[in-house]
Amino acid sequence: MTCAEFKELVGALALEALDADELLAARAHLAEPRHEGCPEAFARATATARLLSGALPEAKPRDRVWRTIAERIGERAPRRRWAVASGWAAAAAAAAVAVILAGRSARLRTELEAARAGTAAVQTQVASSADLLRQCTAQLEGAKTTSGLAREAIVLLERRGSRVVAFAPQGGVAAGALAVVASDARRAILLSTALLPTATRDYQLWIIPPGKGAAPIPAGLVVAAEGIALGDFEPKVLARGAVALAISAEPKGGSPTGTPTQVVLIAALAG
Amino acid sequence: MVTSLWILLVVAAGAAGAQELIGLIARGNRGALRSLYDGVSGRAMAIALRILGSTEEAEEIVQDTFVEIWRRASEYRAERGAPAAWIAAMARSRAIDRLRERGRADKAARAMASEPERDPQPLPFESAAQGQERARVRAALASLPAEQRRVVELAYFEGLTQTEIARATGDPLGTVKTRIRLAMEKLAGVLLETPG
Numbered sequence: 001m002t003c004a005e006f007k008e009l010v011g012a013l014a015l016e017a018l019d020a021d022e023l024l025a026a027r028a029h030l031a032e033p034r035h036e037g038c039p040e041a042f043a044r045a046t047a048t049a050r051l052l053s054g055a056l057p058e059a060k061p062r063d064r065v066w067r068t069i070a071e072r073i074g075e076r077a078p079r080r081r082w083a084v085a086s087g088w089a090a091a092a093a094a095a096a097v098a099v100i101l102a103g104r105s106a107r108l109r110t111e112l113e114a115a116r117a118g119t120a121a122v123q124t125q126v127a128s129s130a131d132l133l134r135q136c137t138a139q140l141e142g143a144k145t146t147s148g149l150a151r152e153a154i155v156l157l158e159r160r161g162s163r164v165v166a167f168a169p170q171g172g173v174a175a176g177a178l179a180v181v182a183s184d185a186r187r188a189i190l191l192s193t194a195l196l197p198t199a200t201r202d203y204q205l206w207i208i209p210p211g212k213g214a215a216p217i218p219a220g221l222v223v224a225a226e227g228i229a230l231g232d233f234e235p236k237v238l239a240r241g242a243v244a245l246a247i248s249a250e251p252k253g254g255s256p257t258g259t260p261t262q263v264v265l266i267a268a269l270a271g
Numbered sequence: 272m273v274t275s276l277w278i279l280l281v282v283a284a285g286a287a288g289a290q291e292l293i294g295l296i297a298r299g300n301r302g303a304l305r306s307l308y309d310g311v312s313g314r315a316m317a318i319a320l321r322i323l324g325s326t327e328e329a330e331e332i333v334q335d336t337f338v339e340i341w342r343r344a345s346e347y348r349a350e351r352g353a354p355a356a357w358i359a360a361m362a363r364s365r366a367i368d369r370l371r372e373r374g375r376a377d378k379a380a381r382a383m384a385s386e387p388e389r390d391p392q393p394l395p396f397e398s399a400a401q402g403q404e405r406a407r408v409r410a411a412l413a414s415l416p417a418e419q420r421r422v423v424e425l426a427y428f429e430g431l432t433q434t435e436i437a438r439a440t441g442d443p444l445g446t447v448k449t450r451i452r453l454a455m456e457k458l459a460g461v462l463l464e465t466p467g
Contacts (some may be wrong), residue, residue, distance in 0.1 A: 010439040011455025012433055012448065016367055019434050046360075052427050053359035055408040058313030059320050065330045066308060072334070073341045121313060241371035262368065 001029040001212065003036040010038070014045035020248075020260045024216050027170060028208050030246040031268030149223065149230045153189040156180050167192075167247065167265035178266050179233070179245055185269055186239050192232030195247060195264075196224050203264070204229045204254050208244040215244060222255055244268045293354055296344040304341055311355040312337065315362035322366040322430050332369065336362045367430040411461040419454035422447055 161183025177192035248260035295303035
């Protein structure tokens with residue numbers, strides 16, 4: 001997608017009126033590093049769309065709504081405040097860190113210290129790379145005894161040139177995720193504490209190949225291991241090239257149509 | 272006690288106060304969440320109710336939205352817009368997700384059949400500022416050509432995609448896309464560049 005094409009549909013993007021394929025392409029374009037005013041156009045359209053709710057007269061929820069909220073927030077404290085640099089990518093990275101922090105334990109912190117020595121050579125290409133790596137390693141250590149995939153992720157993380165990329169939440173979804181990506185981008189493993197499959201829902205991995213209008217390619221399902229969601233992006237598909245990775249929420253078993261039903265996370269690989 | 276008094280003061284201060292409330296919520300202040308809820312839940316409820324057409328479901332959306340605010344208040348950035356609009360956008364996204372989970376079979380038909388009569392009546396305690404904002408946004412929508420206004424309403428208030436709008440209206444998809452683009456450009460000019 002070109003910048004001109006993006007600007008043609010940015011209004012529909014802000015209205016959440018794009019179909020799944022166009023939405024994925026637009027998000028992937030927005031995640032690219034160079035633009036001709038696309039983030040600004042998106043911000044302007046989003047600001048406009050948000051004002052539209054003001055056209056409706058307000059409607060008061062019944063009293064029981066607040067009582068339910070009060071009960072629910074009594075269960076847990078808000079996530080710790082985190083500082084971020086400005087910028088969309090940094091915010092996305094920090095959101096993912098916040099998710100990881102929520103699952104941290106004293107045991108993992110101890111293991112983290114041991115893991116840090118082994119990951120000293122790993123380089124990342126995101127702003128808060130050190131924090132991401134530490135948290136990623138700690139989470140993976142917690143799961144490696146029962147998950148072969150987690151062990152593979154640790155091996156990949158420790159490999160020279162590997163990097164950690166953060167996924168950006170889409171459409172107001174409260175979720176975050178990281179992926180450990182090999183230096184040649186031919187292997188990528190997802191890590192999240194938020195994308196645990198349920199009895200009726202699966203999360204599906206997608207690879208967005210290079211090329212104008214290229215359709216996303218299904219690349220496997222997210223699996224759970226000790227409360228951590230892991231996903232192995234199909235290496236054969238990755239080997240053909242990828243500009244972005246995406247996760248969609250799907251009915252059990254995966255997308256019934258071959259296209260993403262609801263994209264919840266996306267991460268750019270290009271650049 | 273001091274905190275509670277301060278909450279009352281910032282609420283009285285209006286929109287800027289709402290931003291301060293979000294700061295307090297990020298630090299775990301439940302009283303601030305209640306104050307924010309009292310101030311803006313009506314707008315979130317209105318958009319969820321308009322999209323879903325069900326009070327029960329709309330209230331579930333409001334619940335989920337405010338629980339999410341409790342957990343993610345630190346992610347709010349003032350440059351993204353006023354808190355009420357931010358929160359309404361969160362509620363709208365959740366409502367659209369719910370709508371799309373229901374299935375799309377009869378959604379387009381329902382959307383075409385529905386008219387603004389499903390909008391709730393203004394609340395007795397609605398402030399003058401809220402009334403003025405509603406009038407301004409409605410005037411901006413009314414300034415659009417009818418066919419452009421309709422596609423924006425179907426997308427924003429009914430949760431339809433461009434393809435679904437084309438199917439519902441019988442217009443070519445390209446026409447729908449053009450109308451949405453032109454409408455959003457014009458709305459941006461009116462709403463963002465005209466003092467509120």
